[in-house]
Amino acid sequence: MIRGTDAATVRDALERAESLPGTFGFAGELDGRLVRDVLGRVPLFVEREGVDGSVLGRDSWAFSPTDLADPVPFPAGAVADGVERTQVWELPEPPVEADHDRALERVDRAIGRAAEAVDATDVAVAFSGGVDSALVAELLDAPLYVAGFPGSHDVAAARTAAEAMGRELEVVTLEPADLERAVPTVARAIGRTNAMDVQIALPLYLVAERVAAEGFDALAVGQGADELFGGYEKVARLDHRVDADTVRGAVREQIHTLPDQLPRDVLALEAAGVEPVAPLLHDDVVDAALRLPTALLVDGEIRKRGLRIVAGEYLPDSVATREKKAVQYGSLVARELDRLARQAGYKRRMDDHVTKYVEALLEDGV
Structure with missing residues (x-):
């Protein structure tokens, strides 16, 4: 099978x-x-x-x-x-496309083909207001959903981006009880209890849960864009968090982290009852990204420059150029899970106190 x-x-x-x-x-x-x-x-x-x-x-x-x-x-x-x-298969090393216009055209065509390959009949989009999910939303023309606590960056960013795009937005407003209920389910589904993975998976699961309840079979996400197109600050700065001494080398390092990251996201969405759809991780998009010259990955303070240029053909400038926070922070899930752990007696002075809280919930059979 x-x-x-x-x-x-x-x-x-x-x-x-x-x-x-x-x-x-x-x-x-x-x-x-x-x-x-x-x-x-x-x-x-x-x-x-x-x-x-x-x-x-x-x-x-x-x-x-x-x-x-x-x-x-x-x-x-x-x-x-x-x-x-x-x-059998290794990450390819295709030649760099020196002509910037041709490189951008290749990315544009690849993303378009990936979007066309998605069955958009019963799909919604996990929408944070950043360029990745906005481009997916525009190309699929699918309903937009965002999950976050009141006052969260993701909800505010999604609202302003949806307004700029002339689109409606469904907001899944989270409460601490949602995390308490979902943590054991998510941790079991992804097979991980460490705080970071659970914090990342929770907002995905909770928005997917709403999408499934409203009759959608699939949830489209913008996963992979940061890794493929040079979206991380550590890549732009070549700081201590990367081993490579070039931007392109650091981008390849991040791509090599995908096999560990992606199962977490896929399993969380499947646990909520939807099929994950990641257009920006199609093989054609990966190939096009691997060919980008350094200046279309990072240019000064501009990260994901090539993707932003392509996205600018479809999105308002305010959306195509927007930076975003990681989902666990932008949704305030990390903050609220930390608060729940401390309320349960797992203080910050304890080593990895949030992970211990997650493990306790599992042991209690919650």
Whole structure:
């Protein structure tokens, strides 16, 4: 069973060792082999004793960690046949497109093709008001939803961006009780209890929960744009948080973090009852981003410059140029989860007090 694309496409990608065969990612079992795409866009897990590929029974792998006794992620880009595991696909290193206009045209075409490949009939958009989700929203022409606590940056930014775009916006106003209720469900679904991952997954889950309740089958997100297009401050500054000494090298570092990050987001959305849709993570978009020259990744204080230029053809300048906060901070979920942990007796002087609070909720069977 393969998720994400058809079996013929994966067989062809295997035969050609083609890392970006024109999909939104894939994973599963094909012809007696486990496979997972190069960016790990579809979650795949195996029992710990079978991680090297030596075990390949149907009960030894799953798309969700909750279906296994001792799950570990199956590596992105790998193939296992029950005897050994092989790294078949690697992140490509295509030549840099020196002509800026051609590079931007390639990104524009790729994003357009990705949007056209999405079945937009029953899809909504997780909308933070930033350029990533705004571009997705504009191209899909789908309803906009944002989740956040009263007074949060994300809700305010989403409102002003929606107004500038002439679009209606549904606001999922959060309360502390929403976090208390959702934390155990989210932590179990993503197979993680650390504070950062839970804080990131919570607003995704809560907005997806509303979207599912209102009859949508899928939720489109802007995930991947920061990694692909140079959206992080640490990449622009080349500070201690990156190993590379060039912007392009630092961008590749961030792309390599996607196989660890994306399963968290996918599993959180699936737990809420919707299918994740990430147009900016389509293979064609990845390929176009990898070809961008440095000046279209970071230019002085401007991050994601190339993406912003392309987005400016579709969005008001105030939206295309807007910076945004990370979702856990912009929604105030991180602040409120910290407050709940302290109210429950897990003080900040304790090491990783929010994680301990999450683990306690799970142990109590909440």
